[in-house]
Amino acid sequence: MALSKHKQDITKKNYLVEAEQKIQLQVSDKVIQIFTPSNGSVSVERDMDVQINTLVDEFLGASIANTDMAFNKVIENFTESQIPVEPDSFDNYIEYLADNVIDNSIHTSSPRFIGHMTSALPCFVRPLAKLMMAMNQNVVKIETAKAFSPYERQALAMMHRLIYNFPDNFYSQHIQNSQSTLGILASGGTAANIIALWCSRNALLGAKDDFVGVEKSGLAAALDFYGYKGAVIIGSELMHYSFDKAADLLGIGTQGLIKVPTDSNNQVNLRALRQAVADCRAQNLLIIAIVGVAGTTDSGNVDPLWEIAEIASSANIHFHVDAAWGGPLIFSEQHRLKLAGIERADSVTIDGHKQLYLPMGIGMVFLREPQFASSIEKNACYTMRKGSFDLGKRALEGSRPGMALFLHAGLNLIGLKGYEFLIDEGIRKTQYMAACISVKPEFELLAEPDMNLLLYRYIPEPLRELALQKQLTETDNQKISQFNEYLQKAQRQAGRTFISRTTKTSTCFGQSITITALRAVIANPLTTEDDIDAVLIDQIQIASELSMPDFLNLAEIVA
């Protein structure tokens, strides 16, 4: 290499290094700026806040369920897989968000989005979310969550008391006792159900004599030691799919999830349940829990909890109630009777992000026996030391945000009476919708609602007479199911209103068949009777357009 060339290279290299440093400096300035807290009204954060407020107002103000952009089109905006080298500006990113993400998101708070268990939230969750982010407490241990640890315990104890209503001295003894666990806050109802069954499995197969217990030995050795042929969980066939996950995860296997048939009202058949218990006992299978469903995901029906409690307690079996959806009925003087027996459960799951109207990420499991969760306790040398107050020692998760803020705020800012109003109104409006459906020839109500979920279907004109006379054949039903599936998709695509769909077991000339059902969930406090009318009118309108050519060929027309 000639010397001049070498010098040139060095100069070039120096220049590049300088340029690199310059870019580096700019990046470091930008980064430090975004970590520096704002001090007053003028700051990057406040600018962003104002822009976000506008977007929030626009999004919440819309009455549509979603835009009519096809999902395949939406996907096309998200195919880049490289992380940008330089930090983008807030303004650019907010514009990007508005155009690509917010515009094509579901208006879950729309009064006419009445198809899923996600709806409008109270306004206080928005400023509180900012506070939670600013505080950034990690509830796994008190060293990162000083007030938040007892604060979360308190909020959970309030819910525990609502369910179990033990005397004052029970709560004064346990509410802030580090060795007691009245409830565990988890990411959702799935985690809550898993935790309940995990506690029970470990408690039933614990250490004994020279056996170290299932936690240490594993399931195969534990079953072997205790002399069981296997382990099962028994509940209605309408148990939530999280029980499939639990049975799989816990090593029981989904075949160990004994799904007992339900009656026509979607409640577990008690005779079959008793038989299942007897069968499992006869086969020497360990029953980890009997599960009662307090609000099936499909139609909101509640199992006869009191009777299940009788079966469980007389056989000395753990009784778990999955009240993820229906639990808050307990707030309502008028409707809490449906949950009678829940106070006899050994563990209860309730979701804050469902009928407590709190943000996603608040699953809760409540435990009758405050020491029950010790069966899953874990310790570590850097945290959650034995005897400590750290909430992480009895939990599925580790690091966890201070979601208790929303729960505690909800219980205080909505209160017993406020939640009662929300529950009562949802059920009242569902009854209104059921009445509307009953009198419209276009629809068939598939079951009287037990709560605020409603199953129905659209009957295309040529088949209405047969439907009325209960003379639909299985083929007719298949055609109707196809039509309803297509109607639901077309309605979702149009975006003005929204109803979900599911499948339901029905009887056709004495035979059990599966039909497609439209599924309404009336939980949004902002949904009025007018909105309900509008949703049904929209469906009739869409259906009439669909049926014009030849609805019988629809299945072929649609991919």
Add this chain to the structure above:
Amino acid sequence: MALSKHKQDITKKNYLVEAEQKIQLQVSDKVIQIFTPSNGSVSVERDMDVQINTLVDEFLGASIANTDMAFNKVIENFTESQIPVEPDSFDNYIEYLADNVIDNSIHTSSPRFIGHMTSALPCFVRPLAKLMMAMNQNVVKIETAKAFSPYERQALAMMHRLIYNFPDNFYSQHIQNSQSTLGILASGGTAANIIALWCSRNALLGAKDDFVGVEKSGLAAALDFYGYKGAVIIGSELMHYSFDKAADLLGIGTQGLIKVPTDSNNQVNLRALRQAVADCRAQNLLIIAIVGVAGTTDSGNVDPLWEIAEIASSANIHFHVDAAWGGPLIFSEQHRLKLAGIERADSVTIDGHKQLYLPMGIGMVFLREPQFASSIEKNACYTMRKGSFDLGKRALEGSRPGMALFLHAGLNLIGLKGYEFLIDEGIRKTQYMAACISVKPEFELLAEPDMNLLLYRYIPEPLRELALQKQLTETDNQKISQFNEYLQKAQRQAGRTFISRTTKTSTCFGQSITITALRAVIANPLTTEDDIDAVLIDQIQIASELSMPDFLNLAEIVA
């Protein structure tokens, strides 16, 4: 009962009913009001927003780690277990929050809170949190998360590419393919680690011939069918405690968590690892995974990932890397070599809420093989139908918030260069702190830092000479450990600064002993060299006050 009395009662009852209705009306008004979106600048929500902004600014502006209120005192504020009957006002509740919760919370963002993996967050997470709450998307299914489903997939694919760096066509093929799963977003690193091992367990013990697979049959039957005596997970003794949870949950048992000794640098001993693999094979135990640790929780050391990958691949064993803490080193040109071999992992855990500086609740597991997660797929008739785009079909959790917003925003607003700066700076400042500790007679550095975690301890004056000469006896070490434990508690209590503590294995006259270590985590971008000096000076000050009477009796003095 006399008629007049009866009339009186009726009147009284009517009056009560009316009063009840009146309260009911007020409650319903209040409730509807808090669900009604604000339309413009004047609203309940905006009022609350302004108040919260003030609290946020105050909280973030404080330099202390926490107030000196004793934890037992804090607890006393949270002993009420009744839910209020009437909705409380926002003003009242915010005042309550300020006095009882915020004032006694940990300033995790303080530049002098350098003891845990929780630190300052970038300012954009606060307005974005409000947006996420307003949108309230449920990522379990596209019907409640239209844009958010492909948006989350994109953010995860960007991280996947950073780790694996497969060619363009790999990403264009899989990024938005509903049958491919490049990553799963979960509530935290614990869930992410559990998911990785769950996938592997189910894939290894899948359906074969007439066997239905572990998912359906359970673990005992699966081990039996495949002819294994048991199942194990192999990794360093410094694996995070989430692996204990995983082994317990999955039915393997924590005794099946084979903890291989580490060398003095806290890295797994490779010879012992090879031996463990051979032993398990010889004992006919199924090895579900070999775990490599990329950043031990205690001291941030990284296992020799490349060599572990060699061992795993030559024995055809699933290789999982727990890079919950250390994963983001990959952003740094200077430091990514420490992770060499991570790209050979079959699955990798990274926490967004650690070194990606995102809010709590962003655990991620990345999968080399896009079809790998099909082994845990679940479906339901009302959602996550087979073949659907719904993200919930391959997940531990069900309903889940749109946390991808923060991940995607972080990757764009901080960018590759920004994250590189954050990583480099943390490590540079940790080296500064190590240098300070080395020259101060009061402290002993317990290990050269590998990353941005630092273990050291205070040596009380009477023992310094012995410590320098490496002549401390086991009893001396016990006294020093007691002193450091008390020092850490006293510093935490004083609240000006914060360092955590852990235990560490050390050598004393050829014997292995356990000592207490002070543990610094230098991750806060706002922490300066001055802050580091201040933390050490604070410790020296507190220690000098402690040792004044007779530090040897301290253990008796403190409860």
